[in-house]
Amino acid sequence: MNISPAPSRKILPTTLAAALAGMLMLSGCSKQSDNTANTAAQTETQGAENTATTxxxxxxxxHIDRLLISYADMAHAAYKDSLETAKLLQTAVNTYVETPTEANLDAAKAAYKAARQPYSQTEIFRFDEGFVTANDKRALGSIDGWEGQVNAWPLDEALIDYVSDSYEGEYNSQDNIINSESITVGSLKQDTTTITPELLAEMSEIGGSEANVTTGYHAIEFMLWGQDTNGVGEGAGNRPVSDYITTDGECTSGETVNTDASICERRGQYLKAATQLLVNDLTAMEAQWQPNSENTLRSDMMERKDKNGLRQIMYQMGSLALGELASERIQVAFVTGSTEDEHECFSDLTHLSYANNARGIQNVFNGSYKTVAGKTVGGYGVKHYLIDTGNTEAADKLAADFAKVEAAFKVIVDKGEKDGIKVDQMIATVGQASKHGISAEEQKKRRGWIKSSITSLQELTAGIENAAKAVGIDNLDADAGSQF
Known part of the structure; x- marks a missing residue:
């Protein structure tokens, strides 16, 4: 892979002219003198070539050094923000479990929303499988292998807690982790007597099903909001505070009043265990990007910088843009009108996750991550690398593509935050929306917002592939996801 411009030889004509002038001045000398002059000219020319090449x-x-250092610094800052906001979420969760009130529930939900902002920007770093070097001394093998325990979705919530009678999922037993001290998944029987972070980690994807998610942000989201039974209509999950009240006769499971409050105690144990595991996982990842660290993902990438560092970065940009965000997270839900495939389906915060995923890609392009505290980290991105290697046209094309992406997601965020029109309402088919009193004209407009985001990401990926070719990466092979 050639990622460098051809060596400059602009100084050679001047050097060669000087050498030729010297030869002409010595033309009356003997043959031995001519040879000496010719050798001197060759030596001077070769020296100039070597200097230019060097x-x-x-x-x-x-350029590569600056790009990789900036990338690693941004990764560290984003994971550090994710960890710190997760700790604030943990504090809010602990307060809520100890004192279940509407105010404390609202505070926990607000902390969840805040914690998702920096983390959603880290997903650009995720697609590193196949790049990292095996190292038994490194605590984490790869981000991609680690990410599932932190951010897996969609999840089969019936495995965790109560769901509506109309719920349809792979797991359809009345027994779940909250209400039973043991459950059976397929041929596996699992003791769930004591709910701990270790138990939840052990049970994730139990029975080999990717839907059996018991850990991470989305498990916490479900425990705070509960199941969203509104479909493509207005409204998120609305889990009552009484689900956490540990008084006999006041403890509920939705509309069901439990005479035994132990189920509410277990619900609190689950929420606290899931949050503790999240903090543990983010602590481990933040450590992987510490400056001057050894046997970490950061040190590994810096060691590989001249081999596949640039390819990894551009592959990650394309894979998140097309395969993950445009395809798996947006297009699947858009084509099917399925709210179960919505990324934050319990809280209806999907619009923010989408926008922050896209922002994470743009951060790497611009070489700039803005921390929760407002500090700018980075300093050198793919844009700068393209310009410095003489590929300004490719850099300008990508900048224009990112502007379209940013504009498309701004519409979705504004509609979600200001107008209360969430992604589950935007992805509804015309037929689905009509059942909620939305006209065909209005729904086509809403679906158009989502369609524009998909199209902008597809165009962005083409721009990323074009830029990759410009720097000598002919086959980027970014993940394309499930294409319809």
Whole structure:
């Protein structure tokens, strides 16, 4: 893979002219003198070539160094923000479980929403499988292998807690982790007597089903909001505070009043265990990106910087843009009108996750991550690398593509935050929306907002592939996801 510009030889004509002038001045000398002059000219020319090549290689090396250091610094800052906001979420959760009130529930939900903002921007770093080097001394093998325990979705919520009678999922037993001290999944019987972070980690994807998610942000989201039974209509999950009241006769499971409050105690144990596991996982990942660390994902990437560092970054950009965000997270739900495939289906915060995923890609392009505290981290992105290697046209094309993406997602965020029109309402088919009193004209407009986001990401991916070719990566092979 050639990622450097051809060595510059602009100084050679001047050097060669000087050498030729010297030869002409010595033309009256003997043959031995002519040979001496010719050898001197060759030596001077070769020296100039070597200097030019060395200078060019050093410049290319400096560009790669700056890009990788900036990338690693942004990763560290984003994971650090994710960890710190998760700790604030944990504090809010603990307060709510100890004192279940509407105010404390609202505070916990607000903390969840805040915690998702930086984390959703880290997903650009996720697609590293196949790039990282095996290292038994490293605590984490890859981000992609780690991410499932933190952010897996969609989840089969019936495995965790009560659901509506109309719920349809792979897991259809009345026994779940909250209401039973043991459950059976397929041929596996699992003791759930004591709910701990370790138990939840052990049970995730139990029975080999990817839907059997018991950990991470979305399990916490479900425990705070509960199941969203509104379909493509207005409204998110509305789990009552009484689900956490540990008084006999006041403890509920939705509309069901429990004479035994132990089920509410277990619900609190689950929420606290899931939040503790999230903090543990983010602590481990933040440590992987510490500056000057050894046997970490950061040190591994810096060691690979000249081999596949640039390819990894551009592959990650394309894979999140097309395969994950445009395809799996948006297009699948859009085509099917399925709210179960909506990324934040319990809280209806999907519009923010979408926008922050896209922002994470743009952060790497611009070389700039804005921390929760407002500090800018990075300093050198793919844009700068393209310009510095003489690929300004590709950089300008990508900048224009990102502007379209940003504009498309701004509409979705504004509609969700300001007008209360959430993604589950936007993805509804015309037929589904009509059942909620939405006209065909209005629904086509709402679906158009989602369609524009998909199209902008597809165009962005083409721009990323074009930029990759410009720097010598002919087959980027970014993940394309499930294409319809």
């Amino acid at each position: 200078t060019s290689s050093a410049a290319a090396q400096a």
